[in-house]
Amino acid sequence: MKKVLFLVFIASFLISCCAKSTIVADKTPSWDTFIYPEINFVNKAAGTEGWSIYNRIVPDPEKLIKESILGVVKTLYWSPDDTIPNIRKINYTVEDVKGISAKGGAPPEINIFYSSRWVEQSAKNGGDDKVLYETEGVLYHELVHGFQLEPQGIGSYGTNKTFFAFIEGMADAVRAQNNYFPASNRKQGGNWMDGYQTTGFFLQWLTSKDKDFLRKFNKSALEVIPWSFDGAVKHVLGEKYTTQELWDEYQESLKNN
Numbered sequence: 001m002k003k004v005l006f007l008v009f010i011a012s013f014l015i016s017c018c019a020k021s022t023i024v025a026d027k028t029p030s031w032d033t034f035i036y037p038e039i040n041f042v043n044k045a046a047g048t049e050g051w052s053i054y055n056r057i058v059p060d061p062e063k064l065i066k067e068s069i070l071g072v073v074k075t076l077y078w079s080p081d082d083t084i085p086n087i088r089k090i091n092y093t094v095e096d097v098k099g100i101s102a103k104g105g106a107p108p109e110i111n112i113f114y115s116s117r118w119v120e121q122s123a124k125n126g127g128d129d130k131v132l133y134e135t136e137g138v139l140y141h142e143l144v145h146g147f148q149l150e151p152q153g154i155g156s157y158g159t160n161k162t163f164f165a166f167i168e169g170m171a172d173a174v175r176a177q178n179n180y181f182p183a184s185n186r187k188q189g190g191n192w193m194d195g196y197q198t199t200g201f202f203l204q205w206l207t208s209k210d211k212d213f214l215r216k217f218n219k220s221a222l223e224v225i226p227w228s229f230d231g232a233v234k235h236v237l238g239e240k241y242t243t244q245e246l247w248d249e250y251q252e253s254l255k256n257n
């Protein structure tokens, strides 16, 4: 009889555990309701080697862009109900031009170009898998510019270095968080205001202090006005933290790499 009771106890324990995990699973935000923008893909590099490579490695550009959008918004936000810039259309072009890639325009419609010459350049350094890895990484970076929040009360990208560092740092932080940089790119040195990977890897490292750091840092653009790097770090992690001390700790951690 005791054995039966024990089994009943174990069974009910297991049922309550399973029931609990179901409830937890239900609370995980679903992105099923996220409304994707329309993707207007235009090839403007017909006849170039870069286009021929792109066309081979990305047979369905719209699918790749939509998958990347989901990766970006999931890294920047908790759920589709958050305050996400309302992009309704993305004009994505592959063009035979200098440079790598850039985003222009503002919601509801943005433009992103990707250079077929850069595709050719990447192909010199590796095979199709390397070119696809680079293409997806660059796409993530530019899509962050579409979907990230922007600092307020401190001027603009062109006029304020802090604004620039936030915008370019977050774009590379999201790219790094989704494993679109080789680990060897993470190096010591520089300053958190440098933008791009120097800032990006630091911001990614700060997820070791708070796993939602990138989402909270993005959201700080709505909450810390005028925005500042140190103000946002304190807002997210607590008053006892300073950017300088965290940066020093981060630099120290890179010595052990």
Ligand SMILES: [Zn+2]
Binding pocket: 141, 142, 145, 167, 168, 171
């Ligand atoms: Zn950028």
